[in-house]
Amino acid sequence: xxxAQLSNALSGAVAISGVGHSDWIADYAAVRGGTKPYDSxxxxxxxxxxxxxxxxxxxxxxxxxxxxxxxxxERMCEVLGIDPNWGAQADAMxxxxxxxxxxxxxxxxxxxxxxxxxxxxxxxxxxxSNAAGGNAFLSYIYHAPxxxxxxxxxxxxxxxxxxxxxxFTEADLGQVAVAQRLHSSLNPNAIMQKRVTxxxxxxxxxxxxxxxxxxxxxxxxxxxxxxxxxxxxxxRGKRKPAVIHGIGxxxxxxxxxxxxxxxxxxxxxxxxxxxxxxxxxxxxxxxxMSCLQIYDSFSVHIPLALEGYGYCGYGExxxxxxxxxxSLERGLPVNTSGxxxxxxxxxxxxxxxxxxxxxxxxxxxxxxxxxxYVHYSSDVAGKALSIIYGH
Amino acid sequence: xxxTERVFIEPQPTSETQTFWEAAKEGRxxxxxxxxxxxxxxxxxxxxxxxxxxDTKWVEASGEGVIYSFSIMxxxxxxxxxxxxxxxxxxxxxxxxxxxxxxxxxxxxxxxVAFVETAEGxxxxxxxxxxxxxx
Numbered sequence: 001x002x003x004a005q006l007s008n009a010l011s012g013a014v015a016i017s018g019v020g021h022s023d024w025i026a027d028y029a030a031v032r033g034g035t036k037p038y039d040s041x042x043x044x045x046x047x048x049x050x051x052x053x054x055x056x057x058x059x060x061x062x063x064x065x066x067x068x069x070x071x072x073x074e075r076m077c078e079v080l081g082i083d084p085n086w087g088a089q090a091d092a093m094x095x096x097x098x099x100x101x102x103x104x105x106x107x108x109x110x111x112x113x114x115x116x117x118x119x120x121x122x123x124x125x126x127x128x129s130n131a132a133g134g135n136a137f138l139s140y141i142y143h144a145p146x147x148x149x150x151x152x153x154x155x156x157x158x159x160x161x162x163x164x165x166x167x168f169t170e171a172d173l174g175q176v177a178v179a180q181r182l183h184s185s186l187n188p189n190a191i192m193q194k195r196v197t198x199x200x201x202x203x204x205x206x207x208x209x210x211x212x213x214x215x216x217x218x219x220x221x222x223x224x225x226x227x228x229x230x231x232x233x234x235x236r237g238k239r240k241p242a243v244i245h246g247i248g249x250x251x252x253x254x255x256x257x258x259x260x261x262x263x264x265x266x267x268x269x270x271x272x273x274x275x276x277x278x279x280x281x282x283x284x285x286x287x288x289m290s291c292l293q294i295y296d297s298f299s300v301h302i303p304l305a306l307e308g309y310g311y312c313g314y315g316e317x318x319x320x321x322x323x324x325x326x327s328l329e330r331g332l333p334v335n336t337s338g339x340x341x342x343x344x345x346x347x348x349x350x351x352x353x354x355x356x357x358x359x360x361x362x363x364x365x366x367x368x369x370x371x372x373y374v375h376y377s378s379d380v381a382g383k384a385l386s387i388i389y390g391h
Numbered sequence: 392x393x394x395t396e397r398v399f400i401e402p403q404p405t406s407e408t409q410t411f412w413e414a415a416k417e418g419r420x421x422x423x424x425x426x427x428x429x430x431x432x433x434x435x436x437x438x439x440x441x442x443x444x445x446d447t448k449w450v451e452a453s454g455e456g457v458i459y460s461f462s463i464m465x466x467x468x469x470x471x472x473x474x475x476x477x478x479x480x481x482x483x484x485x486x487x488x489x490x491x492x493x494x495x496x497x498x499x500x501x502x503x504v505a506f507v508e509t510a511e512g513x514x515x516x517x518x519x520x521x522x523x524x525x526x
Contacts, residue, residue, distance in 0.1 A: 143485040144400040145515050146473070147464065153473050156462035161475075164460070164498045208473075209463040255440060258433060259485065263460065263475055 011281045014100045015234040015241035016389075018055020018227035019353045020047045021189070024344040028120070028191050028220045036121040036221075040070045041079045043223030044116030048080055051112065051225040056238035062227075064108035066095035068115030068349070076114060084108065092224075092348035093378050093385040097247055099228045109229060115349045116223035124219075152216065155298040156208035158263050163210070166315035168303060170210055174201035176299040176334075177214040177341060179327035184338025186328070186366035191218055192342040215299040217340035224349035226356070242359040245284070245373070246388035248277030253382050261382065270384035271308030274377075279310075282373070282388040286311045289388075290371040291333040291358060293351040295378035296340045302326065305377050306334075309386070328366055336366050348378050355389045397469055399509040410449055411435050415514040420504045422452045422480060433482035454504030455479040456518060463493045476502060476518050490519040 022043045030037050038046065044067070052059055064086040067076040073089045086108040088098045092115065099111040117124075148154075162168055178198055184190035196214065204213040234241035250273040252261035261267060279285050286309065294305045303317030311332065312320040325331025337343040337354040344350050355374040357363050374389040404412045414421040423435040427444035431452075439447050461474035472488040488496060489505060502518035509515065 145402045145509070145513075146485060146487050146517070147397075147399070147467065147471055148473055148485050149400070153462055153464065157460045157473060157475055160462060161460035161498065206463070206465040209465050211462075258483070259475070260483070264483065 008281055010100055010104055010247060011245050011283075012231055012243055013104045014228055015231040015243040016226050016228055016352065016356050017234040017237050017239060017241045018051045018053075018057070019356050020050025020052070020054055020225045021344075021346070021350065021353055022046050022116075022221075022223040024189060024191055024220060024222050027222060028218075031121045031221050036118065038116070038118070038221075038223075040116035040118045040122075040223075041076060042116065043118065043221060044068070044071060044076065044114040044225065045079050045223070047116070047223035047225035048112055048114045051227050054239065055227040057110065057227065061110045062112045064099065064102055064111035066090055066099055066111060066113040068092070068095070068113075068117070068347075070115075070117045070119075080112070080114065082112075086111070092352060093249070093376075093383075093387070096228070096244070096352070096387065097249060097385070100244060100247060103228060103230055109233070111228045112225060113228065114223070114225040115346065117347070118221050119345075120219050120221045150208070151297065152208040152211055154259065154262065155215075155300050156211045158266065159300045160210055161263065162266060162300070162304070166317070168315075168318050170212070171198060171202065172318040172321055173210075173215065173299055173303070174198045174212075175321045175326065176296075176302045177201050177212075179325075179333075180296070180299075180335050180338050180341045182327050182329065183333070183336050183366055184342035186364070187337050187343060188364075190338040190343040191220060192338065211298065211300075214341070217297045218342070218345045220345055222344055222346055224346045224353060226349075226352055240360045240391075242356040242374075242389045243391060244387055245390045246278035246280075246282030247386070248274045248281065249383060249385045250274050250277075251383050256382050266304050266308070267379045267384055268308050268314070271305070271377075271379065274384045274386045275309045278375075278386045278388050282390070284373055284388065284390075286375075289332065289373050289375045291336050291368045291374055293336070293355050293374060293376045294334055294339070295348050295351065295380055296335060297345075297380060299341060301379060302334055305379060308379070308384075309375070309377060328368070333368055336363065336368060351376055351378075352387075355387075359389050359391065397471060399507075399513075399515065401509055401511050402513050402515070407437055408435055412513060414449075414451075415506060415516060416512065418506050418514065420452045420454050420506075420516050421449045422478070422482065423447045424450045424480075431478075431480040431482055433478070433484045452504075453479050454516075456502055456504075458488070458496065458498050458500045458502060458518075459483050460498055461488055461496055472496065474518065487515075487517040488519065489517045496520070
C-alpha cells in the first residue's frame, strides 16, 4: 500500500476538545525548594480535572483512557475513578493514534489521555548505566562501558556529523534556543521566560560538545491531559475543537541499538514517509502550515524536522532560518510555547496543548494570526510521527 | 592539579557477546560476519541483522577505521571523547577516541584499535589516530 492510500478514513474524524495541565512554574519552584507537590498520578489527575472543565464535559462521559508511560494504567484509572470500556498505555503520539482508531471504530466515544511525571523530584535519570533497565535492556545502554550513557552524547554526535555534511554551524543551531525563548517570554505558563541573545547562547558551556547548555530540554515535574472524541461530537461542545486532519507514523527499528537510523541518516527515510502520509491525508502541504510544534528534547530536532518533512531541502535548514525564519517575529513559527527547551518538558504532551490553543486562537501575545493548520512532529525512540491539526 | 582517573562501567557479557569479550582480553578485536550473505555487522549477534541467517561466525577485524563523528564529553570528570567509527569491514560502532588532541580531531580521520583495560581486567576496544596520518 502506498503512503498516499494509508488511513485516509481518519482524516477529519476525531478532535481534541479539551486540554489541561499542572502548574509547571509553581511546581518547578517547589521541587527546587525541596518539596514535592504531587506524585506522577497526582499531576495527571489534576491535569485530567482541568481538561474536563476545559472541554465542558462530565467525567461520566469518559469511556476510554490512555495513560502515559510513567504511570501504571490500572492504578491511573483507579485514581481518576473511571472504569473504561477501552484503554491503552502509550506516549502522547501513539496514544493519540490509538485513541483516534478506537473512537473511529466505535470501541469507545470519549477518551481522556493523561500523563503525569515526577521526573525532577524523583531524580529520574534518562541516561546512565541503570537507565531503561540498565545492562538488561539492549538499547544505547549497550555502549555504557565506553561511557555512552546519555541522550546528549547521541544528539551531539549526530549534530557534529550533520554540521560536517551540510555546513550548519553552532550559531545556526543557536537560532532555535533564541526563537523559543522569545516565544516562552510571551507564555505565562513557561518555566523559562527570560529572552536570550545568540551571544548569550554561544557563551553558555558545552555539555556534550558541540551541544551547549541551552540546547538541552528542561527536566521538571508535571502533568498534561486532553480529551478526544469524534469531530462531530466535539463541534457540538462548548469549545472550538482542534480537528485531526492527518496522522501518520513510520518506525526505524532495524539496527536501532547500533544507532544507525539516528546517526547515519538522521531519520530522514521515516520523515519522508510520514510527510507523504499526513500531507496526503490532510490534503495540504508544508506551505499551508501556520506554525509547527516539534518534539525538542534537544534543539537539533528542529533543523532536522524542517528538512525531513520538506519545509526546505536537505542541508538547507540554516538557509531556511536566515531567509524565512522560525520565530513569531518572522517566518514560520516553531514551538510557539517555548517547547521542551523553555516551557516544560512533558515529553510531547505539552506540544499538543499548544497546538490546540493556537487552533482555538487563545494564545494571547504569542498567538499566530489566522492560525489554520498546525503540524506536530516527533522523531524519537525509533519512531517518526506527525499530526496535522486544523479547524 | 590531580587528574581524576576515569572509571569504566564493566561490560556484562551475554551468550551473544561472551566470545567477543574473551578475545578482547587477549587484545584481539572480533566482529561477526554472516556466512549466508557475507556481510559483517556490529554489535555481535546470533542472527544476521541483514538476512536473519543464523550462520554468523566470529572473525578478527583489521582494527582499522575512520571517524564518522564524535563528541567531547565536557562535563565528565575527566572529559573523554565519544566517537562513532566506521570499520574498514563496513559496520560503524560506538567507541572512544584516545591518545589524541580532542580539538584537533576531524571527521574522516583514519584511526586504529587500541585496548584499554578496566578495573576488573576487561578490555575495551577504543581507537587512536593513526600515526603520521595525512589530513
